[in-house]
Amino acid sequence: MPDRPILVFDVNETLLDLDSLAPVFEDIFDDPAALRDWFAQLILYSQTLTISGIDSDFPSLAAGTLRMLGQIRNIQISQAQIADLAAAIASMPAHADAASALQQLRDAGFRMVTLTNSPKGSGPTALDRSGLASFFEASFSVQPSGRFKPAPQTYRLVCDGLGVEPRDLCLVACHVWDTIGLQAMGGKGALVTHGVNAPLHVTGVPVPDLVAPTLTQLSRDIMAAWA
Structure with a gap:
């Protein structure tokens, strides 16, 4: 890879x-x-x-x-x-393995940001309250684009904010429509299923580069793929 x-x-x-x-x-x-x-x-x-x-x-x-x-x-x-x-x-809590998975990725030197459909408010976000916000160098909301994911404009916000191209990003999500959105622009996708989702296998539709049932396993797969 x-x-x-x-x-x-x-x-x-x-x-x-x-x-x-x-x-x-x-x-x-x-x-x-x-x-x-x-x-x-x-x-x-x-x-x-x-x-x-x-x-x-x-x-x-x-x-x-x-x-x-x-x-x-x-x-x-x-x-x-x-x-x-x-x-x-x-006040949604973090998945039980989220903090440890993110810690592993940060210790391995991966840069990490978030992109959410939820708007930024004046107070703490659910990500702040969950204790996960400190793992990320930046948090992006789709709101400035006036569109929701998987519209290309939403991923372009991240590219513009970081000064990179879609090919430099990997979308990590529990929703295959989200990974498809960035992959269609030339980026990569990593799907965590959490036991409720799965890849979509249709001719011509990009499948995630990595698929795992938990964040713990997905973090290990990410580290193995991009050591």
Whole structure:
């Protein structure tokens, strides 16, 4: 493989445990599995707005998607429930092996940044609260581009911010649509499945350069691939 890339980590679900939101959905829908339905719709409509050229922000879209899911299931969503979801998102904990995996990569000399659909706020982010922020030299939000991942403009923000080209980056994510986004621009992709995702095998579609079930294993594979 080529010279070692700069690692660009997705945040939500990749580093932070999305399943920690399940109690919110159990309280609202009496169904913790509704979390996955909501998240799939959130990603679908973030990409729909990007393709359609309609501006929005991730928190507004998360709330709107929750209301939509409530309407589908004949449940009235209150402002308090939307606030509960927002608070839970802002305090998502790190995956149990995230800190040790990042420590290994940092000790091995890898440069690491984050790129998230979530906007930057005035206070601490979920990444800050999780204790992982210090591992990264920079944290990027897609917000300045007016688009959500996997739009090329979002990855270009990272390139411009670091003064590099897509080929110099490796997108580390739990979502294959995210790795595809950077790989389509000539970058690399590393997929951590966390037991809920998998590569997409379709002719002509780039598959991740590396695939592993945990961050621990993926960090070892990254170090082996780009020693």
